[in-house]
Amino acid sequence: MKKLSIFLMALCFATALSAQISYLQYRHVPADHEDKFVERETKHWSKVAQAAIKKGQMSSWSLWKKVGVTNSYDTTPNYVIVNTFESLDNMDMNKVWSDNMDALGDVKPEDVETMSFTTTTFDYFVQREDYIDGNYKFALVNYGKPTDLTAFIQENRSLWKPLHQASIENIMNAMTYWGMSSVIYPVGNLDRFSVFTVDGFNKLNDALDYLRFTETSDNSPNAAAWNDVIDKTKMDELMPNGFERRIIYERVLTVK
Structure with missing residues (x-):
């Protein structure tokens, strides 16, 4: 062992x-x-x-x-x-x-x-911790400060990523990308965030629609899977106050 x-x-x-x-x-x-x-x-x-x-x-x-x-x-x-x-x-x-x-x-x-x-x-x-690849024009960035960063990352990999993978593959809520990154620097109790996840969409309306559904999971196109995750998640313990901010950004240009 x-x-x-x-x-x-x-x-x-x-x-x-x-x-x-x-x-x-x-x-x-x-x-x-x-x-x-x-x-x-x-x-x-x-x-x-x-x-x-x-x-x-x-x-x-x-x-x-x-x-x-x-x-x-x-x-x-x-x-x-x-x-x-x-x-x-x-x-x-x-x-x-x-x-x-x-x-x-x-x-x-x-x-x-x-x-x-x-x-x-x-x-x-920041360091990329995990992702589901795909093209997207609008990024809903969810900034968080979990009480246990390692546990947050592990739960997102094992519990939330499969849910998002299914949504992306089956186009259940128009999400086309998902990612998670942790902060390397700056860090500390007074800093703004220590981790963030990204939900990618190709239309602004889809990102706004997703925000509506995540607040009322029973109305989500993927309600059954969503509620199963809700039953297992420990996010209420990891982030008692939820995400610090949830902000949508529009891609202006990318070169790679």
Whole structure:
């Protein structure tokens, strides 16, 4: 039994070392600068990311816009830039940008910068824990702070993932993707979230419809399976107050 436990710990450690890593940069972009911000990020900086991806320095780059306004403070992000790497060992963000600036062509970096008129409200390094692959345009991101992160991840893998897998394969609620990531940094009791799951959809109405059904599971197209999971879940113990936030983001552009 002791040897088995050591083996499982070693396996988990090896998996963590090879897990996909993303750097999430949350930005607040004033309304009167949104068009300029989106144009510069998608037309110019995405080319730098694309060059890094072709060299194997990065896996993907994407820009997401938050749907709606939760509040109007400058500390509230309305865009997220996601830089993804194959593993922590392969992540070198300084190299990504310093080695590939020639991808801008004749454009000067200072003429297309986006930092001077936006605010980086916070940023995160996260590790992908599990996922069900698929294409999606809208991401319902469920931010959480479970009392036991390991138990939360294990339950999502063993209990919730099969439910979402069935929904995606049978197109029961229009979900086309599911994923789960844990926070590497920053961490601590006062931080915003330590984990999040992503429910992917191709239409905003489908994401909104899903939010309605998850609040009233008896009305869900997958009600029987949903209620079976509800009977087994320990989420009430792991997250007594539920998710900290549930926010929908729309994909602006992805390069990979």
